[in-house]
Amino acid sequence: MKLTNIYIGYLKVNRAMEIAGILIRQGFDELIARTWLGRRIRKRRIRRSKPVYTTEERLRLTIEDLGPTYIKFGQILADRPDVVSERFRNELKKLQSRALPFDDQLARNLIEDELSAPIEKVFATFDETCMASASIGQVYGATLPDGSPVVVKIRRPKIEQKIKLDLYLMRFLAAKLAKNYPEMAAINIVGVVDEFGESILRELDYNNEAANILRFQQMFENDPTVYIPKVYLEYTTRRLLVMERVTGITPDDPTVLKANGLDTQQIALNGANALLTMILRHGFFHADPHAGNIFIMPGNVIAFIDFGMVGVLTPRDMNFLANISLGFVRRDPTVIADSLITLCNVRFFKKRDELIFSLQQMTAQYSHVPIDKLDYAGMIQQCIDLITKYSLQIPNGIFMLVKSLATIQKVAEKLDPDIPFTPLITPYAKDVIMQRFSPRKLAGELYQTLKNYANLALNLPGDVSEILYKLKQGEIRHNIRFENSEMLQKAVRNVGFRMAYAIILVGLFIGSVLLINTRSDLAYAKFLLWASSILIFILILKWMFRRK
Structure with a gap:
């Protein structure tokens, strides 16, 4: 096993334990809140004008404790009535992506690493204190040598690894839920997690945001009522974005x-x-x-x-x-x-x-x-x-x-x-x-439809001949797909066990009869005969009872 795989496994276990600790702590608080003692504590806190949390509020606080990945996922769930009930969605809408800023000197070092040059050689001025801090990146003000004001967005350190670990755990839990609760098929919770994962990973790459800016600029280049800021591609990387302020x-x-x-x-x-x-x-x-x-x-x-x-x-x-x-x-x-x-x-x-x-x-x-x-x-x-x-x-x-x-x-x-x-x-x-429904569009669709019918007419004789030939050769196969393969496997195993059990009992019965005919003095032969006969009789009764 490679050391890299061991380290990744360690990170997954460590993050899983961290998440479990948060869930256990919040879950214990929720459990206590539902007891007689919890109701007493709740009344006392109300009398003392202290905050009292509902189940929905505690869920929001749990998501905030879990970090940026879960905060963004909660924000998406707030707009999914097919996944989350109305009372939980109203609380999830309160989630904010604001985060505590990380060290400004560390941000400066990360920016210089991405630029492969000291900040003083790229920017005429650079604000040492961040303008804003979000869950994924941190923003600083600066000016270019030509005097153009810009904003510099640098991605948080090690955020990609943490988000990927969270996505792995979220998908694992979603797959377990979908497996254990088939009634959630309409929700497609695994699909929701996968879509969220693709979205947040795209957001981590600032090259994607730069491409989005260029596309919006092209869309509104002739519209004087909309302005899209300029992006400076020569300074932009996966972790760094420089755009007009x-x-x-x-x-x-x-x-x-x-x-x-x-x-x-x-x-x-x-x-x-x-x-x-x-x-x-x-x-x-x-x-x-x-x-x-x-x-x-x-x-x-x-x-x-x-x-x-x-x-x-x-x-x-x-x-x-x-x-x-x-x-x-x-x-x-x-x-x-x-x-x-x-x-x-x-x-x-x-x-x-x-x-x-x-x-x-x-x-x-x-x-x-x-x-x-x-x-x-x-x-x-x-x-x-x-x-x-x-x-x-x-x-x-x-x-x-x-x-x-x-x-x-x-x-x-x-x-x-x-x-x-x-x-x-x-x-x-x-x-x-x-x-x-424009004439050109309808003509194109009509042409495509006629083309498909023409191809069908041309290929039909050959397809029919191929089917008849394979039918004669015995090569026609039909694949049967079962929606729940695990239940099918379990049923097949049960049938196999029952058949094996019946064969063993019949074998014991016949063997004991042969032994008694050849060696009537053997006591264990009579025991096997009686035991197998009783078990076969019980099986027959069970079979008759099921038939009824």
Whole structure:
């Protein structure tokens, strides 16, 4: 065994023990809280105005103790109603990715290692104290020799190893849960962990964030209402990101914006149009557009920062969003239901009528609400909450989409409570549908369909001849796939044991009879005869009883 494997095994065991210690401590507190003594302690703490934690709050505190990997996973679960109940999701939404900063001198050394040069030779000025600290990286202010202000983001030391260990343990536990609780198949908890693992590992590589910035720059190069900061690829590595420092006002305080001569209504409109352009025209969007990642520049220009978390939509996802948007506008539950079923990749859904009826009840609540007052993100969330009850699996990217829509809608409504968000999305939705049914698109799909039928007609005689030939030669094989192979193996083992037991008993019975015929004086031969006869009689009775 290699020393590297031994060391990795040691790290896994050490991290597992650390996690177990946190879970045991928090679990013991939760266990005590449910007892008579815990209720007494709770009442006493309430009288003394001390904090009293609920089960949901204790879960959040446990996740915070476990570290950045679990904090980010908790943030994702907060947007997954198919995995976590509403009361736990409300608590998980309080998770923050803020972390204690690590040593500034250590950060400086790491930056110099990535640059392969002293900081003074690369930057004209460099702030020795960090501007911000998150779970993955730490940010510093600096200026380039040409005077350009930049931010320098350096990854935390040894964070990749720790996250990989956590992901290994999380996937192990998820696989155990999926194996022991088959009813969780609709949740696909292993898939959730795998998707999270891919997302956080991409976020660890700052080259990916640099590529995202370049893509957003290309998307908005002709849009004067959106600004994407410049990234300096010559200084960027897997662990280091250097990008333009954007200055502006955060959009969380309309009063400050108005005091600086900015138009909050136009800002809300620009921000909503920017996100809708990302989603419905490019299928590539900023997945965390909260107020801390947005700056308002002069001229009501929207500047985005922090491009580590992005969402990618397939054409099917974009068509879903377009169809469901038009369904909301028309208050048509059938259109909404069909778009949801198509999104889940189900052709024939047995409970379609029940889903339409439930959606009809939901849309009836908004029958007297004007279109410009509809809570668009809230209605999509209600639809997702509804279809999870029918055990339908929704593509993981849709949850990130709903989160982004809800976030930008909240920011926009804070700036302009009367922003018509639902009518705003309608033109984009119509464009998607028009592109889908454009003559060129339909002609292309028709050509592909005819081509497939032509290939089928040409290949069919040869395929039939091959099947008949193999049938004559006895080479046709049929693979049978069992959903639960472990139960099948257990059943086969049980049958084998019973057959072996029966053969042994019959052998003992026949052998004892032969012994008595040849040597009637042998006492153990008579014993074997009686013992085997009794056991065979018991087996016959059990068989008859089961038959009844």
